[in-house]
Amino acid sequence: xxxxxxxxxxxxxxxxxxxxxxxxxxxxxxxxxxxxxxxxxxxxxxxxxxxxxxxxxxxxxxxxxxxxxxxxxxxxxxxxxxxxxxxxxxxxxxxxxxxxxxxxxxxxxxxxxxxxxxxxxxxxxxxxxxxxxxxxxxxxxxxxxxxxxxxxxxxxxxxxxxxxxxxxxxxxxxxxxxxxxxxxxxxxxxxxxxxxxxxxxxxxxxxxxxxxxxxxxxxxxxxxxxxxxxxxxxxxxxxxxxxxxxxxxxxxxxx
Numbered sequence: 001x002x003x004x005x006x007x008x009x010x011x012x013x014x015x016x017x018x019x020x021x022x023x024x025x026x027x028x029x030x031x032x033x034x035x036x037x038x039x040x041x042x043x044x045x046x047x048x049x050x051x052x053x054x055x056x057x058x059x060x061x062x063x064x065x066x067x068x069x070x071x072x073x074x075x076x077x078x079x080x081x082x083x084x085x086x087x088x089x090x091x092x093x094x095x096x097x098x099x100x101x102x103x104x105x106x107x108x109x110x111x112x113x114x115x116x117x118x119x120x121x122x123x124x125x126x127x128x129x130x131x132x133x134x135x136x137x138x139x140x141x142x143x144x145x146x147x148x149x150x151x152x153x154x155x156x157x158x159x160x161x162x163x164x165x166x167x168x169x170x171x172x173x174x175x176x177x178x179x180x181x182x183x184x185x186x187x188x189x190x191x192x193x194x195x196x197x198x199x200x201x202x203x204x205x206x207x208x209x210x211x212x213x214x215x216x217x218x219x220x221x222x223x224x225x226x227x228x229x230x231x232x233x234x235x236x237x238x239x240x241x242x243x244x245x246x247x248x249x250x251x252x253x254x255x
Contacts, residue, residue: 003029003091008076010040010111017097020140033066034080045114073115093119096129103223104188116164125159133171143169166235181231186222188214
């Protein structure tokens with residue numbers, strides 16, 4: 001029996017990235033799509049609890065059962081498992097292909113990766129795919145065979161329980177991708193600043209900007225290093241955020 005693969009994303013069901021991912025997954029297994037009906041970038045692991053969720057069957061792709069959802073990427077995975085696929089558990093959740101990098105600290109803000117992590121929470125092996133190109137007309141063609149390779153390897157070897165893979169792919173250039181590196185998340189962050197601006201009606205507003213700061217510039221085992229050197233990065237991520245060394249330290253406090 002072919003594996004059942006749930007496809008979702010955070011750029012919306014009509015994005016080029018999810019179409020590329022659906023077509024790649026159709027060569028591997030049976031595909032079902034449950035994806036947001038509008039862009040949900042930067043939503044992180046938000047879920048919808050204060051308003052109704054809308055779910056409609058749609059017909060965007062060829063030979064695929066597909067639904068668009070009014071909620072977040074995490075909502076989509078929950079709905080797929082507990083409502084759409086009540087009698088069958090997916091063999092894999094794949095999310096993406098995101099327009100833009102989700103390396104380093106961006107994993108915490110990413111709707112793409114939150115959908116994958118929701119799959120891991122639900123006990124389903126999961127992978128989030130991102131292309132380091134924010135353009136709407138980004139070229140995903142060079143990523144397809146690597147995505148198939150990683151997906152097939154995950155299905156054959158298994159992903160550890162409670163883990164989702166964060167896969168980032170360099171943007172297409174004249175240089176070939178050097179390969180795939182399994183690595184750790186870089187110690188990096190966005191150093192935010194807020195620009196004060198005035199809209200056409202004379203009302204002030206704030207626009208978040210900033211610079212990406214990498215504190216691991218001397219290390220060659222991180223996702224940022226891999227991407228900077230034209231490798232695909234694969235980082236295993238977990239939803240257990242407990243810091244166990246700090247747990248030992250806090251247990252000595254006189255509370």
